[in-house]
Amino acid sequence: DAGVTQSPTHLIKTRGQQVTLRCSPKSGHDTVSWYQQALGQGPQFIFQYYEEEERQRGNFPDRFSGHQFPNYSSELNVNALLLGDSALYLCASSPPFYTGELFFGEGSRLTVL
Amino acid sequence: LAKTTQPISMDSYEGQEVNITCSHNNIATNDYITWYQQFPSQGPRFIIQGYKTKVTNEVASLFIPADRKSSTLSLPRVSLSDTAVYYCLVGENSGGGADGLTFGKGTHLIIQP
Numbered sequence: 001d002a003g004v005t006q007s008p009t010h011l012i013k014t015r016g017q018q019v020t021l022r023c024s025p026k027s028g029h030d031t032v033s034w035y036q037q038a039l040g041q042g043p044q045f046i047f048q049y050y051e052e053e054e055r056q057r058g059n060f061p062d063r064f065s066g067h068q069f070p071n072y073s074s075e076l077n078v079n080a081l082l083l084g085d086s087a088l089y090l091c092a093s094s095p096p097f098y099t100g101e102l103f104f105g106e107g108s109r110l111t112v113l
Numbered sequence: 114l115a116k117t118t119q120p121i122s123m124d125s126y127e128g129q130e131v132n133i134t135c136s137h138n139n140i141a142t143n144d145y146i147t148w149y150q151q152f153p154s155q156g157p158r159f160i161i162q163g164y165k166t167k168v169t170n171e172v173a174s175l176f177i178p179a180d181r182k183s184s185t186l187s188l189p190r191v192s193l194s195d196t197a198v199y200y201c202l203v204g205e206n207s208g209g210g211a212d213g214l215t216f217g218k219g220t221h222l223i224i225q226p
Contacts, residue, residue, distance in 0.1 A: 004156070040218075042200055042216030042217050042218050042219050043157065043216045044214065044216070045214065045216075047155070071134060088154070090156050090157075092156070093136065098205045098206055099206065100145055100147055100159075100162040101147075101162070101224075102149075102157075102159065102161040103159075104156025104157050104158070105156050106154075106155055106156055107154070107156055109154070
């Protein structure tokens, strides 16, 4: 049983560009959350998707957007990249009856030059 | 969301018991306390969750006093592989998924031989 998978694992972009990160949740999970983790900091909540809708959002600008597909996979899009967007982007999934455990992927390391 | 405070770093030795305390003075009635472990360049991994008193699983114990304003994660007989960052989180187990759990900076635990 595959866990949460994310792609790509690493990528480099330049300021002003756009990026799309992808996440496949653990089998049987229907909720996907995205986090940004800067170097030396804890993960910061970006948003959560459930039933293809954004259910909750953290304190991130509209440059950060997402999507959830009928198969529960999800994408995170970031427009007009800034140097400060360089971080590890983590996807976490949870099952229909949440028991308190989030399952995280290995993350996508984004470097903005 | 209740804010958490935990030590920035701790040192210990192989074979010792390690206790990491987290303060959460503003914890709400419906909040649970959850601990995650994170290794470099990996996603966090769930360790344990509790609401009150004591919870034990195969890797750790969680002690929560009656007022629930703090909690202590206990790791028995640590090894070098327990060197990681440990996060204490407080939030509700609501709906179909975690409502934007807030990670602080965590405690960097270093285990020496």
